[in-house]
Amino acid sequence: MKVALTVWENRISPLFDCARTLLIVDITDQTETGRCFEPFHCESPSSRAAKLSDLKVQVLICGAVSDLFANMIETSGIRIIPFVAGAVDEVIDAYLMGAISSSKFKMPGCGTARDNGYRKEN
Amino acid sequence: MKKDKLYQIPDHVTDVILESVSDGVFTVDHEWRITSFNHAAEEITGVPRDKALGKNCWSVFRSNMCEIDCALRRTMKEGKRFVDTSAYIVNNKKQRIPVVVSTSLLKDESGMVLGGVETFRDMSLVEDLRRELDARYQVGDMVSRSPSMHRIFTILPQVAQSDSTVLIQGETGTGKELLSRAIHELSPRRGKPFIAINCGAFPDTLLESELFGYKAGAFTNATKDKPGHFAAAEGGTILLDEIGDLSAAFQVRLLRVLQERTFQPLGGTKSIKANVRVIASANKNLADMVKRGTFRQDLFYRINVVRLDLPPLRERKEDIPMLVKHFIAKLNRLRGRSVAGIGRKALALLLSHDYPGNIRELENSIEHAFVLCPEGQIEPHCLPDNLRALVSRPTTNAKIDVALQSVEVQVILDALKRNTFNRLEAAHDLGIHKSTLFRKIKMLGIELPKIDGRSKRKRAH
Known part of the structure; x- marks a missing residue:
């Protein structure tokens, strides 16, 4: 299985929409078997989705992503794990161990139900 | 209190001010960790203050500048303020929010740099207002700023409500069908069908069966009844496109239908009542055709109840930039592309052409550019050859x-x-x-x- 991560300075890129580098990780039986970097300079939602499809990516781990991009990628049959933050190796380990949804790897305000709905006090 | 003594503002007042402003404000230390985060910043980003404090600014702010050209990073590096940089952020609901960002250094009383401060303003309302302003120049899928088109836009709601027969005249590609659709959508018939048929595309007998339908046995292979377009458009609107191409014989048949508001399917014996609004369109001047004797005068007066004349694009070139923007947005949406706009030189080329094919030709040119320039800006090399040739060989028709x-x-x-x-x-x-x-x-x-x-x-x- 191929998992793609949008990366920047050895961490998850803050915003998928304009991320410029993909890290493709090959995973077999919950173990990493290889990884490579891919330039990700295309800009449009469809070209980004097409690039991920061409690379046979099944899961995308990224930071924030706008709904236009997210919809286009999900329509291509790729599962998105959005709003992830942290160092690349730690994120990959957490994914392999099934702990990616831990609040440690969630962007601030994007993890729990409370986080997802910031409410005005007044 | 002496008059010359300045009133000392207590420290907590600064916090009160920061909490009351509508601009988001946050500060960072040298490690890019957020050290303060005001109420407006919470609202705009959707991140509660307690979740933001101590976190890296990029994981909270999530803007398109963070990775590529961070204004705060430039400020910290160059020691300079940056004012009103346009950007967008993505909030925790995956919504893009347009913002303008200003950055400056955060210093203590001795001038030592403590970190940086970033203020950002939510421009969503401004963007919405801009879109609303643009909507003033838009009816249905038609956009225009030209006075001639504005006259049409102004009367269109009344025309649509009236249920009268409308004649739309204009050269090919000027948007006759779009205008018909706009009339239908603004009319009380909007929930019912809109059917368009090109009268010039069929010979008489075929057009008759297409418009009015036929009964089983009307002709060989007519094994069962087939309703025509008039029946399909029941309660709605029918557009008879290129009505000037009708034969003299068919003009008589159509006149009878418009007069009596009934039609008879081919091979049928009973007349069927038609509750259909008729819009006719022509790319020829029907009045001239009447003078020449090629179009029936009685049919002309029957359809010429309300007449709308669509000007050719060469007479409203001021619309080209707006139309180009409209087509780029439309094609971006349809094709999932992100073409940013059009370069000045490419736009100049588009403006110097006379468009015999009118708006359809302009739209095709933009579609051509989308094939060659899927991203970035449309430049001259993306445009069709006939337009690029204008650079070295200005046409005699050009202004x-x-x-x-x-x-x-x-x-x-x-x-x-x-x-x-x-x-x-x-x-x-x-x-x-x-x-x-x-x-x-x-x-x-x-x-x-x-x-x-x-x-x-x-x-x-």
């Missing part, structure tokens, strides 16, 4: 000032190239003063390479 400018650009560029882009020598070559050349370069928007010819000349000496 005189546009044609002259085009020639002027070419002459100046040729002189600059002959003189290895040395502006002074090029000016001598052209027999004009160098400041005149500079003025023309600026006015005509001629883009020059970074080399200016002087450095090369010095080396040669």
